[in-house]
Amino acid sequence: MAQELESSIYKVDSKVHKRFDQRMTVFGRMLHDESADYYGKGMYERIEKILSKYHFGYTRLDHARVMGAWTAYDYFHEAFSWEKMVDANSVMKKAELEKYPVSDIGKMSEELKNTAKFYGASLVGITRLDHRWIYSRNRDGKEIEIPAEYKFAVVMAIGMDPLAISTSPAFTACAETAIGYSRMATCVGSTAEFIRSLGYNAIPMGNDTALSIPMAIDAGLGEMGRNGLLITKKYGSCIRLCKIFTDMPLKADKPIRIGVAKFCRKCKKCAEACVAGAIRSDMEPSYEISCPSNNPGIMRWAVDQDKCYRFWIKNGGDCSNCIAACPFFPKI
Ligand code: SF4
Ligand code: SF4
Structure with a gap:
C-alpha cells in the first residue's frame, strides 16, 4: 500500500528555481535556439534514408x-482550447443549463475522476495549482498567466500498451506513443467539456502550458525516476500525461511514495538501456543540470535532453528504451 505524505516529495532550491520558459525545452530550442546543433532539425528529417535500409521495424x-497514430493529437486542436469548443461537427444545438452547484467536493472529485476514466484516463489525481510549474512563456514566447480562480489541476495518465512500447526504439513503439498522445487529446478535451457543461472553466493541456511531472507527483500519481519520467505503481512510466486547470471546487489528493526514489539509487537499468548516454549514473540525485534544457534548482537525476533528442533524429522517431527497461514497467 502506497504511503501518503503530508507534504511534497521533491526538493526545490527556491533561491535558484524560476518558472521555466518553454522555448528552452528541446522542441522549443529546435525551433528557436540557433546555437543548438539540432536547430531546425525535425525528428523525421532522415526518414528517407532510414526507410531505404529496409531494417525490421523501420x-x-x-x-x-x-x-496515422498522431492524427487526433495533431489535428484535434480544439481539444486543447482554453475556451468552450465551438467548431462542432453536429447539427444538434447544445443545451445551456444553469451552473451545477457543488456541495460536496469529495463526491464531485470522484465524479470527475470517474468521468475522466470513462473518457480514457488510466489514472487521475487532483492537486492545488502550484504556479511554480507553469511555464513562464510558451513555445512562441507568449507570457503565460493563469487567473487566480483556477485553483486546481486535474492530472491524468493515459496508459500505453507495454507490448508495443517494448519494441522501442523501433517504429511500433513510436506508433504507440503517438496513439497515447491521440488518446490524450480525446480524454483531456472531453473532460474539459464535461467541466464546462457543468458551468465551470477548464484549461486543458498536454505537455504545453505547465510541466506535467511535478503536478502528477503532487496529485499522487507516482514519483519521479532516474529516467526523468513519472513512475506510477501500476504502469511504471508506460503512460502519457495531460492535465486540466479548473475553477471547479475540488478535493486535492496527496503525494505518495511507492519506493522509486530509493530503488533508483541502486538500479541503473534505464541508464544502461539508453543508447544516447543521456541518463545519469550517479548514485544520488543532485541539483546538477545536464544540458540547457534542464531547469536549474530541482533535485533529481537531470536527463541530458540534447543527447536524447539527437538520438531521436538519428532513429527517425522517438524512443522509449528508458520506459521499457524499468523494473516498474508492467509485465507483458
Ligand atoms: S528516450 Fe531513449 S534516448 Fe532518451 S533518455 Fe530515454 S532511453 Fe535515452
Ligand atoms: S530503470 Fe531503475 S533507475 Fe531507472 S527509473 Fe526505473 S527504477 Fe529508476
Whole structure:
C-alpha cells in the first residue's frame, strides 16, 4: 500500500528555481535556439534514408502507422482550447443549463475522476495549482498567466500498451506513443467539456502550458525516476500525461511514495538501456543540470535532453528504451 505524505516529495532550491520558459525545452530550442546543433532539425528529417535500409521495424508501413497514430493529437486542436469548443461537427444545438452547484467536493472529485476514466484516463489525481510549474512563456514566447480562480489541476495518465512500447526504439513503439498522445487529446478535451457543461472553466493541456511531472507527483500519481519520467505503481512510466486547470471546487489528493526514489539509487537499468548516454549514473540525485534544457534548482537525476533528442533524429522517431527497461514497467 502506497504511503501518503503530508507534504511534497521533491526538493526545490527556491533561491535558484524560476518558472521555466518553454522555448528552452528541446522542441522549443529546435525551433528557436540557433546555437543548438539540432536547430531546425525535425525528428523525421532522415526518414528517407532510414526507410531505404529496409531494417525490421523501420519499414515504410511502420512509419505510415506512426503518422496515422498522431492524427487526433495533431489535428484535434480544439481539444486543447482554453475556451468552450465551438467548431462542432453536429447539427444538434447544445443545451445551456444553469451552473451545477457543488456541495460536496469529495463526491464531485470522484465524479470527475470517474468521468475522466470513462473518457480514457488510466489514472487521475487532483492537486492545488502550484504556479511554480507553469511555464513562464510558451513555445512562441507568449507570457503565460493563469487567473487566480483556477485553483486546481486535474492530472491524468493515459496508459500505453507495454507490448508495443517494448519494441522501442523501433517504429511500433513510436506508433504507440503517438496513439497515447491521440488518446490524450480525446480524454483531456472531453473532460474539459464535461467541466464546462457543468458551468465551470477548464484549461486543458498536454505537455504545453505547465510541466506535467511535478503536478502528477503532487496529485499522487507516482514519483519521479532516474529516467526523468513519472513512475506510477501500476504502469511504471508506460503512460502519457495531460492535465486540466479548473475553477471547479475540488478535493486535492496527496503525494505518495511507492519506493522509486530509493530503488533508483541502486538500479541503473534505464541508464544502461539508453543508447544516447543521456541518463545519469550517479548514485544520488543532485541539483546538477545536464544540458540547457534542464531547469536549474530541482533535485533529481537531470536527463541530458540534447543527447536524447539527437538520438531521436538519428532513429527517425522517438524512443522509449528508458520506459521499457524499468523494473516498474508492467509485465507483458
Ligand atoms: S528516450 Fe531513449 S534516448 Fe532518451 S533518455 Fe530515454 S532511453 Fe535515452
Ligand atoms: S530503470 Fe531503475 S533507475 Fe531507472 S527509473 Fe526505473 S527504477 Fe529508476
